[in-house]
Amino acid sequence: MYRDALTHGAVSGEIPACLLDLRLLRRRDDRTEVFTPVPPGLASHRLAHPVEQAIRDGRQRLGVLRDAFATVQGLWDEGLRESLAPVRRLEGREVIVAAVRQKGAECHTEFRYAQPQAPRPPELLRRNLPRVLGLLARGVRVRALYQHSVRAHGPVVDFMAEVHAHGGEFRTLDELFDRVFLYDRSFALIPDHSAEQGDGALAIEHPGVVGFVADVFDHAWQRAEPVDFRTPHGRPAPLTDEKRLTVLRLMVEGHTDTAIAARLGMSTRTVANHVRRAAETFGSRSRAQLAYLLARSGELE
Structure with missing residues (x-):
């Protein structure tokens, strides 16, 4: 329809609503049902102008809001700094x-x-x-x-x-x-x-x-x-079993001897001894096999 209007200078009859909504066609005068084409640039400007004005107005209101809250934000930040001062x-x-x-x-x-x-x-x-x-x-x-x-x-x-x-x-x-x-x-x-x-x-x-x-x-x-000091020599009994199980749990999780030692506060040699004794008990030939056998045994649960 718009192409026809451009070709013939005008169109009449049933006009699609979109052409009227976008203001691409306008009545030649109030007394006729003849519509002439409007340049797209002009039509879009007429429609976009109020939208652009609303955006400008919104930006202006946003600036006013930010200015209004700036002072209050300063008070909030000051109070926050005071509340964190004890750290x-x-x-x-x-x-x-x-x-x-x-x-x-x-x-x-x-x-x-x-x-x-x-x-x-x-x-x-x-x-x-x-x-x-x-x-x-x-x-x-x-x-x-x-x-x-x-x-x-x-x-x-x-x-x-x-x-x-x-x-x-x-x-x-x-x-x-x-x-x-x-x-x-x-x-x-x-x-x-x-x-x-x-x-x-x-x-x-x-x-x-x-x-x-x-x-x-x-x-x-x-x-x-x-820690119970009521032993014959007044020294606490070492929790050997619990330490051993903890070492083995970490070993099964994939930690190295060095990492386990640092994590548990013991020497790398002590960790290696726990792993070695467990390997002898289960008859494993590698660290991976030991982890597998420990997991199957249920001893670490």
Whole structure:
């Protein structure tokens, strides 16, 4: 129909509604049913103009809204920064140690800490012992989580026995979430793994975050195995079976001896010995076969 209008200059009769809606045809005058073609550019301009105007108006309203909320957003950001202020980054060993000593002196009810992976050096344990005993002497409850591997580490066992004799409590797990120091329920110190040199920590005083960390500790405490010093020599019995099963579970999952040792806080040689004894027991000739036989035996369930 539009082509006919272009060819003959006009058309009449039944006109498709789309040509009228798009304004591609218009009446020659009000008294006739003759329609003449309209250039597409002109027709589209007439239709697009109000849409473009609405877009401009919308953009203007959007700008007004953004300007109106800019000041309020500034107040919100300021309040958010203040609410996060209780989470501070501590950098450097001296700064971290100073914070630990300060919070230890301020602690009133309970000191909880988790110490995963490798046992602490003997000299560090000797330096920390008076401070921990000082907390107990002030009536502060002391609870500590270690990994099972420390049960065979003499300096750590001696440290635990001394603290236990003054009222400290110790439990061990095969794996721990991470290192944590908790003073009362008001301050937590956790590692900052984003630090390149590994000497960063986060000092947390936000009540919600500290409460969450405390709940994580308490949940692990409930699952942990108490360290019993009531043995003939006053030393805790090593959890050999549980450690062996944990090593074998990780081996079946595909971890290397080095990775297992780092994860469980024991030496690579100890891990290799656990795997070797299991291989001898099951008569396996390779690590893959051992994993298969262990999975079939159901011993790790």
